[in-house]
Amino acid sequence: MIRVGILISGGGSNMDRLITAMQAEKFALPAIVISNKAGAGGLAKAAAHSVPSTTIPHGDFAERAAFETAIDTALRDAKVDLICLAGFMRVLSAEFLLKWPDQVFNIHPSLLPKYRGLNTHQRALDAGEARHGCTVHIVVPELDAGPILGQSEVPVMADDTADTLAARVLVAEHQLYPQCLQQYCDRLSSKT
Numbered sequence: 001m002i003r004v005g006i007l008i009s010g011g012g013s014n015m016d017r018l019i020t021a022m023q024a025e026k027f028a029l030p031a032i033v034i035s036n037k038a039g040a041g042g043l044a045k046a047a048a049h050s051v052p053s054t055t056i057p058h059g060d061f062a063e064r065a066a067f068e069t070a071i072d073t074a075l076r077d078a079k080v081d082l083i084c085l086a087g088f089m090r091v092l093s094a095e096f097l098l099k100w101p102d103q104v105f106n107i108h109p110s111l112l113p114k115y116r117g118l119n120t121h122q123r124a125l126d127a128g129e130a131r132h133g134c135t136v137h138i139v140v141p142e143l144d145a146g147p148i149l150g151q152s153e154v155p156v157m158a159d160d161t162a163d164t165l166a167a168r169v170l171v172a173e174h175q176l177y178p179q180c181l182q183q184y185c186d187r188l189s190s191k192t
């Protein structure tokens with residue numbers, strides 16, 4: 001069974017959907033949740049699903065390399081095959097990613113390659129976009145630039161604010177991320 005590690009920083013609603021899908025469809029096993037923030041809402045959700053979790057606060061480490069080594073060790077101890085970033089608000093270095101080639105996925109709240117980085121919803125509104133959405137992609141050292149596994153579009157409404165648009169995109173994220181992970185795991189399993 002493919003073992004998935006999930007990295008979070010916050011509420012973990014995407015993490016919650018990933019775990020729910022894995023537990024229901026049994027295409028992979030949620031092996032561990034790691035938060036870089038103590039008390040992140042996602043930690044309680046992981047516990048509610050009986051998924052082991054740990055907190056590795058980035059502020060406890062003088063250097064990023066040491067923080068990433070601690071994450072790498074926790075993932076390897078949990079025998080993880082794939083890593084899903086789900087609202088994980090730290091950039092992973094090229095050195096870390098080299099150790100996990102094509103094994104780190106992310107969900108980004110825009111239709112990449114548009115709006116890499118932060119504040120994607122406001123930027124889409126400012127640009128007068130009629131369509132916005134989210135992208136699941138493989139993580140590479142260049143920010144939000146890796147191969148795309150799937151995208152989901154939502155309409156932009158005339159009276160949208162960044163918050164209403166974000167809420168509409170989040171609903172799409174919750175469907176897209178589990179779907180992309182399942183497709184990827186099914187492909188991996190059919191090759192072995």
Ligand code: GRF
Pocket residue numbers: 010011012013014015086087088107108109170173
């Ligand atoms: C999501 O919009 C995700 O795309 C972005 O951060 C948000 C995380 O939300 N990277 P949650 O923690 O999954 O609820």
